[in-house]
Amino acid sequence: MKRKLVTMLSVVMVASTIFTACGKSGEAAKETKKIDKKSSEKKEAKDPAKLPQTAKNRKDTLIVGVQTPPGNFNPIYGQTxxxxxxxxxxxxxxxxxxxxxxxxxxxxxxxxxxxxxxxxxxxxxxxxxxxxxxxxxxxxxxxxxxxxxxxxxxxxxxxxxxxxxxxxxxxxxxxxxxxxxxxxxxxxxxxxxxxxxxxxxxxxxxxxxxxxxxxxxxxxxxxxxxxDKFLTPVGSGPYKFVNFKQGQEVNLTRNDNYWNGQPKITNIILKSTNASTQIQELVSGGVDIDRIPARPENIQQLEAAGFLEEQIYPKNGYGYIGFNLRDKKFADKKVRQALTYGFDRQKFVDTYYKGYADVCHSAINTVSWAYESNLNEYKYDKDKAEKLLDEAGWKKGSDGIREKDGEKFKIKWLTYTGSKYVDTLIPILQQDWKKIGVEVVPELVEFATLSSKVTDKREFELCNMAWASSLDPDQLGTFGIQQDVPGGFNAGGFRNEESDKLLKEGIAVTDKAKRKEVYSKWQKLVNDELPYIFLDSSKEMFSVSSKVKNMDISTYVNWTMNIDKVELQ
Structure with a gap:
């Protein structure tokens, strides 16, 4: 049968482990290398004999590093x-x-x-x-x-x-x-x-x-x-829920009656890690698998341990800065375009990822058959940004900050703690926007709080998050007007009739070539309207201990999909 899939998007926190200071754009560029972001690679463990005794002794339990989950353990409510x-x-x-x-x-x-x-x-x-x-x-x-x-x-x-x-x-x-x-x-x-x-x-x-x-x-x-049963989930999957220790771990044990055969690993622990502990936990053997930002420094540290394998592949998703379009500051698309021109995204991507990402220009990822490459790239242009802000009526005051109708252009930016991604992003964004007369005040909260404030309460002016995309290019679940409700994924309130019209056309035809034409038009529209500042499209990397066998992760196959066949050595 023909492949017919719909996009399911879930919030993913982009974490980091190594801090990269913000340097000049040219200096950062010298340290980067361009890679084919559609390719995958597996860096085998160089010396499995270095596996720490702690990990050797753990014969029946797989420990996976995760960001602290909010605890919505239900198939129709899980958001992260x-x-x-x-x-x-x-x-x-x-x-x-x-x-x-x-x-x-x-x-x-x-x-x-x-x-x-x-x-x-x-x-x-x-x-x-x-x-x-x-x-x-x-x-x-x-x-x-x-x-x-x-x-x-x-x-x-x-x-x-x-x-x-x-x-x-x-x-x-x-x-x-x-x-x-x-x-x-x-x-x-x-x-x-x-x-x-x-x-x-x-x-x-x-x-x-x-x-x-x-x-x-x-x-x-x-x-x-x-x-009310979020914390007592019952299903037919390969594992059974045991307990959830908020901020610490989720414990699961195998379902001996699983239809596809008894899983080979007895227990799984999802252990909360963060930017400061991820690599340390892997190297010490305290964690067997974790998602680590694909950056040269991280890869070098993991390879130095000897017993860790790196599985690197294109991430079907993107990082973004989201506007709350209900805020009158962002109502004019010229303002959104100005803020995009006025932020040196290439500098951020080079500084943070060092070659393992590209600046993103679309909500449809480059790995998708529907990706449109002919889009305005909004390359950094301070003069163009200032011109657009002037045209939108935001004039610089004596203090260098723009104002309109007596209101200063001051943005409250809701972001999250425990991430070097954010630590790198904050100063670059603040400095760039200060140059064009816009003040940015970050408010850092735990990621679960950020998710609730943005998705459920919609209490934000600006936020940064990331989407993990599904297979199909359909975007109604993220940008559709019907998703502009508390708990919906259109948290920014993008209400564009032409966008909805195109997205509905895209789901009403099964011919891939015709669908591609529709999604090309839609991407060009969104590229002009900019409900988001699209940030980065990166490689994703999982570091896997050599004691873990039959674990193959790729763009469309996460580590849980074939978990019943994974073994511990």
Missing amino acids: VDDQYVVNLVFDSLTANDKDGNPTPRLAEKWDLTNGDKTYTFHLRKGVKFSNGNDFTAKDVAFTYTALCDPSYDGPMGNYVEHIDGYEEYKKGNATEVKGIKVIDDNTISFTMKEVYAPSMDAFGYGVGIMPKSEYDFPKGNIQKLK
Whole structure:
């Protein structure tokens, strides 16, 4: 069948381990090397014999370094990458994907596409059980997707189901079931879309775990009962949840009755690490796997340990600075364009990544078949930035700070602690914008607080975060007007009718060439409107201890996907 996937975006904190002082742009450039950001590489461990005794003694437990997850351990509410790791381990989805992004069987052994490409019928595995001992059936699948349609659902994944026939009647009316979700028998279920929806398959893909109705059932309109179980997740995945120690670790143990065979590792601990401790934990053997920024200094330290392997690949995502477009300071796109021209993004990328990233210009990543390369790159141009600000009515005062209608151009910037990425970004941004008459005041908070303030409360003027993108170029889940709600991913409030029109065209056709034309137009529009300042598109790197076998991570396959086959030496 044709590949038909929808974008699921989850917030990911870009952490760092080595501080790089901000130098002159030319000096930074001398230290960088340009690499092919579409290539992958694996740096094998040079001397596995150097594995610390601490790690050797740990025979039955894999320790993975993560940023502290907020604790939304639920398939339809997990927002951060680290919450999603827990979801992936505890819950299983209908399908997964291979390294090229093509869908593969999971809880569904096979599926059919009929009714003019509008009906997806999934044939489920028999004999699958949830960790509470209950059988997995089509009713659990129907419950999970009906929960996403619930009137009280306030999470980030509503766009996954809004195209199912009967969604509106259930969400906003008196319907007692979603018309397009049909349980045919215990092992067969179908989903019928209102119209052709090209990205449909991703709604059934990896990370959208199936919840047992017996554990999570709730009366229509009272989803709080489901949310109350965030810290007691129950699924059919390879691991079972044990406990969560806020700010410290998440403990899991294997599901001995996992449908795909007993996992080879008994226990997994997701241990909270940060910029100051990541490499130290890896080198000492206290952590077996962690996501480390792909920078020369980091790679040198990891290679020096001898027993660590580096898996480096293009990250399907990007870093960005987001505007709260409800703030009148940012209402004029000339202001947004000026702030983009006025920030030397190349200097930041060179200073921080030293060749392992490029300046980003689009929400659709360079690894995607839909990427549009012919975009305005907004190369650093102080004069152009000042001209645009003048045209927008922001004039420099006697103190050098611009003002308009009696208001100083002062921006409160919400960002996060514990990251050298941020430590590098702050002075460069402040200095560059001061030159064009804009004052920036950073407010540093824990990442979980940042996520809540931005996504749930939308209490910010400016923020910086990053998106980990899914396979399909669809962006309605991030930039769509319908996502401009508390808990939605359009936290900045980008409300552009032409953008929505193009994005809806992009999901209404399955021909890839035609879709590419639509997404090219959309990228050019967003490149002009700039709801974000697109920052960087980087390589991602996981450092993996030599004691860990069969762990292969790539752009579309994270470390959890085939965890049941991973072994400890």
